[in-house]
Amino acid sequence: MDDRNSFDEFYAIVDSSRVFLDFYAPWCGPCNTMSPRFKELAQEADHVLFIKVNFDEFKGLCVSLGVRSLPTFISFDKGQEIARISKGAIPKKELKKLSRIL
Numbered sequence: 001m002d003d004r005n006s007f008d009e010f011y012a013i014v015d016s017s018r019v020f021l022d023f024y025a026p027w028c029g030p031c032n033t034m035s036p037r038f039k040e041l042a043q044e045a046d047h048v049l050f051i052k053v054n055f056d057e058f059k060g061l062c063v064s065l066g067v068r069s070l071p072t073f074i075s076f077d078k079g080q081e082i083a084r085i086s087k088g089a090i091p092k093k094e095l096k097k098l099s100r101i102l
Contacts (some may be wrong), residue, residue, distance in 0.1 A: 010061060016080035018048045020099045023062060023072040025055040030089040031071045035094040038073075041099050048099060073098055 013019065022038045024031035035052075042050035055070055056063050065074065072086040075098060084096050 001093075007061065007064075011079075013049070013051075014076045017076075017078070019076045020048050020050050020075070021072075021074045022050070023055055023065075023067045023070060023074070024052060024072050028055075028070045032097070036070050038093055040092065041096055045099060050099075056097045075099065085087040 020041075022031075022034070024035065026032075038050065038052065053061060055067065064076075067074075067086075069086045071088070072084065073095065074084045075082040085098055
């Protein structure tokens, strides 16, 4: 998403939807722990769009959103950031609570 079209596409989705983002990297241990939990929640929720963002591939986007540690989870409702958490591996129950804010 480092080119302008990708940024525009990303923000078009975020501005028009309820979105739960998972910022991760393949080399990040806590990210790998959280991945199955995130996928399970994505299957359970039908009113929220779940998106995984690879930090290494989309650094420009991560910088623009202020993502400084991994994993970071951010909830957006029609372009407004609702919640953010960046504290390593967390229980599925806590992740579910964050996604339910939407």
